Amino acid sequence: MDSDGCTLTRDHRRIHQEATLLAGTLTDLGQRASVYHHLYQDSGGRNVFPLIAAHGALWGAGYFALGLRVGALLSARFLLAPAERRAKLRQLHAFADAFREINRRVCVEAYCAYHLSKLHGHAAGIERHVQPRLLAALNRCHRAQALDQPLPLPARRELFEAFFLWEQECIVGPAVEQALAELDWPLIRRVALRPRIRFAYFTSSRDMRFADFASTAERIEKGMRAYQLAEQTGLRQVEATLGRYGVLPQAYLHDSVRHFGELRQRLLQAQPCSSSAFSASKAGAA
Numbered sequence: 001m002d003s004d005g006c007t008l009t010r011d012h013r014r015i016h017q018e019a020t021l022l023a024g025t026l027t028d029l030g031q032r033a034s035v036y037h038h039l040y041q042d043s044g045g046r047n048v049f050p051l052i053a054a055h056g057a058l059w060g061a062g063y064f065a066l067g068l069r070v071g072a073l074l075s076a077r078f079l080l081a082p083a084e085r086r087a088k089l090r091q092l093h094a095f096a097d098a099f100r101e102i103n104r105r106v107c108v109e110a111y112c113a114y115h116l117s118k119l120h121g122h123a124a125g126i127e128r129h130v131q132p133r134l135l136a137a138l139n140r141c142h143r144a145q146a147l148d149q150p151l152p153l154p155a156r157r158e159l160f161e162a163f164f165l166w167e168q169e170c171i172v173g174p175a176v177e178q179a180l181a182e183l184d185w186p187l188i189r190r191v192a193l194r195p196r197i198r199f200a201y202f203t204s205s206r207d208m209r210f211a212d213f214a215s216t217a218e219r220i221e222k223g224m225r226a227y228q229l230a231e232q233t234g235l236r237q238v239e240a241t242l243g244r245y246g247v248l249p250q251a252y253l254h255d256s257v258r259h260f261g262e263l264r265q266r267l268l269q270a271q272p273c274s275s276s277a278f279s280a281s282k283a284g285a286a
Helices: 003-023 029-042 049-078 082-120 132-146 153-181 186-192 216-233 235-245 250-254 256-269 277-285
Strands: none
Touching (some): 003 029, 029 082, 029 256, 049 186, 082 186, 250 256
């Protein structure tokens, strides 16, 4: 491997380690939302996928909590069979954790793809780490940022779509299929397959009621609809509504950039062997 290839491999490993730290544990949905928002802010508002993903993480925090409470109530029918009840509740918690893990993995890989492409977007071999269509869209984003130019609407849509289709193919689709296969509770399965998504910037959730969450086509249709609604609402307004879920800390609401910087510094300081991928990305973009 040549020196450029070694640098690419080294930086990918470093950025991926940093992303894993930042994504936190399964239940750190608010923390992941701040990481997603950092990616949106770092792009100067050009990369909309993480902004929508931040809404997904924050909405999911409340949805999972509600789902677990509903499941606990529905499990009352198994009161005379305590072993079966415990087994059903374990399945429910494992199901919720599977979706939290999806959110965590997407956060890790979205952070890694963004910062690695910002450093090495045109390096030989980067397609091993970033899907070619996504890489091309990210490179357009980085170039516009470097030139201090806006990213036109068609290019913003292409970047969102590339990110969204990548996550559906590589992470979400296989994980949803496995999680549903392991859920042996027909009533909860029916409920889980028909969620009504209500992000804070939606004026109505009518268009976001799923008929079958297991359908890849429907997940893609709803995801693209969420993006379309964001553009129609205005990205500034979409960003401003992140605080409405009651999940993000006051430090974030006061100064999101400082909050992310302090979070990142604290996590990296707890890992003395970690190096600064984000700083390297900034230096590479300078």
